[in-house]
Amino acid sequence: MIRPLDGMLVADLSRVLAGPTAAVMLADLGARVIKVERPGAGDETRAWGPPWAGSSSAYFEAANRSKQSIALDFGDTADLALAHALVDRADIVLENYRTGALERFGLDAASVLARNPRAVYCSITGFGSTGEGAAMPGYDFLVQALGGLMSITGDPGGEPRKVGVAMVDLLAANHAVMGVLAALLHRERSGAGQHVEVALLSSLIASLANQAGSYLATGTAPRALGNRHPSIAPYETLRCRDDLIAVAVGNDAQFAALCAVLGDPGLASDPRFATNPARVGHRDDLQGTLEVLLAADDAAVWAARMLGAGVPAGTVNGIDEALALARRLGLAPTVGVGPDHPEQLAHPVRYSAFAPAPATAPPALDEHGAAVRAWLAAPRD
Incomplete structure (x- = not known):
């Protein structure tokens, strides 16, 4: 069975939710995903419990199945060389560091693309990478507030409410995958990679749909209506x-x-x-x-x-x-990832020509470090 991203390598330098979720989707499409984490601590969501599951928190497990983990300290010369070797081999690089933070390590988009011009380098930012937005911290809750989503969520006249899941991060993950796949198609036609950037704020605003359309048409900003629809009843x-x-x-x-x-x-x-x-x-x-x-x-x-x-x-x-309900309808909403781990949410798209890649358990910190180091040290084919 041939999958769209079979044989492609993703260097996942991201953490928390948006980037890691995008990497899971790329893994489902056949890519090999190597997650780079901080020695000793790893992705900060490993500690975001309770509840706990597997080797870390349920939160971490929900966004990191089907990956390999290597712990690298960018401040260590040998580890940084391995990080360079990884991104220089990668087809796709995902990162959500503060703008400019990777430049001193030579892991920023310009440096990576100079060494690996066929790479698709995807940056997920909070508010963009230029001007005032570059310094603003990109947290889902903050973007829900600043981006208008909270103003239309909740009871009429009541306190604004966030959505019950980190919806902006998940929207950004989907937009990141869309951008990466478009850039890969462009690479097939042009031979060149590129830098793809997705801002959480842009993802949210692009998803405000009819609510933003109402404001653009009337000049009046919609407000929360509880569970009511602004244009349809009941x-x-x-x-x-x-x-x-x-x-x-x-x-x-x-x-x-x-x-x-x-x-x-x-x-x-x-x-x-x-x-x-x-x-x-x-x-x-x-x-x-x-x-x-x-x-x-x-x-x-x-x-x-x-x-x-x-x-x-x-x-x-x-x-x-x-x-x-989803199980009763035959939608198979979850997938097993092996013993000692709870089931995880499954890839939601069905394809007539292929099935998503088999899911594997979320990795323990540096679980694949030795194997990945040996692979990076070996001569390239």
């Missing part, structure tokens, strides 16, 4: 007899079907609710009317009835329930 959570149900009505036909399921088809012709703009304009009335009807039964019962009638709806699941 597209929110509603209270049933026992719990909440998520209802995602996207058009008038679906709303008519919802009304029929709830036993009040006449609601679909009520002037307040007959069209989507009317429903958006009468959100509070709509919510109150629907919740009176929904109080007659439990959320799971209503969800089954609605789905049966073609109305997008579902219960509000925990992560355990979400994984169970």
